Amino acid sequence: MSLISSVDFLKHGVNTIRHFGFKSVDELKNDPLCRECKKRVDDKTSAVDKRVDGLHGMLTGGAATYFGSRLNAIEGPVLFYTTETVPRTGDAALSLHIFGVEKSIAEALLIQTMRALANESGFPNHSVRINSLGDDDSVARYTRELTNYLRKRADVLPPAARELMKEHAFSALMHLIERDDELARKSPNSLEYLSDPSRKHFREIIEYLDMSQTPYEIDSSLIGHHQCYSDALFAFDLFDEESNKLKEQPLYIRGGRYGTFVKRMSGLTVPAVSAVAVLRDKKAPTHLPKMKIPTPSVFVVQLGFGPKIKSLLLINELREAGIPVFQNLTSDSLSGQLLEAAERNTRFALIVGQKEFIDDSVILRDLHAQSQESVPISGIVRRLQRVL
The missing domain is CATH 3.30.930.10 (Bira Bifunctional Protein; Domain 2)
Known part of the structure; x- marks a missing residue:
């Protein structure tokens, strides 16, 4: 509870x-x-x-x-x-x-x-x-292997799983997994049938989990x-x-x-x-109290896969420190993000590029004064708390 x-x-x-x-x-x-x-x-x-x-x-x-x-x-x-x-x-x-x-x-x-x-x-x-x-190609290959695996063992499949095979091999496998059946534990692994793009996509997610020290x-x-x-x-x-x-x-x-x-x-x-x-x-409550939406003075800008992950972790650190931010982590355009920061009239941009990613630093740019400096990422929260 x-x-x-x-x-x-x-x-x-x-x-x-x-x-x-x-x-x-x-x-x-x-x-x-x-x-x-x-x-x-x-x-x-x-x-x-x-x-x-x-x-x-x-x-x-x-x-x-x-x-x-x-x-x-x-x-x-x-x-x-x-x-x-x-x-x-x-x-x-x-x-x-x-x-x-x-x-x-x-x-x-x-x-x-x-x-x-x-x-x-x-x-x-x-x-x-x-x-x-x-992706679709990966699922097709995996489904084919899983179907063959289950059909070869039809004589030992539980009756419910045999019936679910008529719907789809996934349905039968999900039933076996719920039962903690040995057939499920020995079944083909979907990761072995990933296409190259799907393998790359999954590997990048794992890299994020590693970089963020997520269990x-x-x-x-x-x-x-x-x-x-x-x-x-x-x-x-x-x-x-x-x-x-x-x-x-x-x-x-x-x-x-x-x-x-x-x-x-x-x-x-x-x-x-x-x-x-x-x-x-x-x-669930019948209604929620109206919440005040803060107007951030900081926009986090990034460019590249590593800098995106570093920026994501920085955004969470700023959240824990009570510093609201704007960000567009899905963007791959540095100029586009800086333009968005200017349109939102944010005072500061925190920029993480490949160099900053390697150096564990961040560029603190004052968009109003048109000045910038490099700051260790470990000290950026304290620095922002002094100037905001």
């Missing part, structure tokens, strides 16, 4: 999520491109379709919100969150969605945000389980419904102070990519990755 109330979970959670660049749907809908969008996308997602995420449709529901609110009219990546009430249980939940980002920074951003959310909710002892099913485990048993998930999937496990895994997981966190699902339901190729956090046994 969690000690945090559902109101505090959602209130602190929203503040944390916003720090990492996620916005509410209402904010994004006010974008002129959304308001003036005349062409609706025919999203064919039914209630049954949504539930293939294993999360009551709270993850796949991001697609219906994305197209239904015409957020697809926005140029570039779209990051948004929704507060949820879990069907049947009434538990409070938060869903985070990233559309239009194919690169691994999307998973890194979701995992880091969820780690911050877990810490704020009173669960600092946690680890991440992660796996990848790969993690590559778990080949972490799979999802064949009509929903593709590429990376992740889940959180909570532990007590003695590093024992909690028998009851009061904060339930799952996430993954589902671009194939989005394409099947909308006919459009849009990269999509989402994550859901459920506070179990805590009823």
Whole structure:
């Protein structure tokens, strides 16, 4: 049982999520491109379709919100969150969605945000389980091998698994995994069938986990419904102070990519990755108190894979110090980020390039005074606290 109330979970959670660049749907809908969008996308997602995420449709529901609110009219990546009430249980939940980002920074951003959310909710002892099913080619190869493996053992398959084979090999495997059946433990590993692009994508996520010193485990048993998930999937496990895994997981966190699902339901190729956090046994409040949204004076700018990860960790450090920031970690344009910082009238830009990444430093640029200096990254929080 969690000690945090559902109101505090959602209130602190929203503040944390916003720090990492996620916005509410209402904010994004006010974008002129959304308001003036005349062409609706025919999203064919039914209630049954949504539930293939294993999360009551709270993850796949991001697609219906994305197209239904015409957020697809926005140029570039779209990051948004929704507060949820879990069907049947009434538990409070938060869903985070990233559309239009194919690169691994999307998973890194979701995992880091969820780690911050877990810490704020009173669960600092946690680890991440992660796996990848790969892209369409990878899934096709893996499915073929898994199907052959299970068919050769049809005589020893439990009756329920044999019946589920008629639906899909994944369905049968998920049943075997739930039973902790030896057949599941000896089944083919999806990571062995990844295409080169999927292997690179997964390796980059692992590099983020290593760089951020995130406790993690590559778990080949972490799979999802064949009509929903593709590429990376992740889940959180909570532990007590003695590093024992909690028998009851009061904060339930799952996430993954589902671009194939989005394409099947909308006919459009849009990269999509989402994550859901459920506070179990805590009823969602009927309303949340109005929260004051801070106006940051700092914009974190980065360029390159390593600098993106370093910047993500810096953003979290600034959050812990109570310093709000703007950022656009999905951008690969230095000039574009600096232009955005100027348009937002932020006073300072913190710039992390390849040199700064190697030197463990950051460029502190005063955009009003048009001056800059190099500062050790270990001292940037104290420096900002003096000048803000």
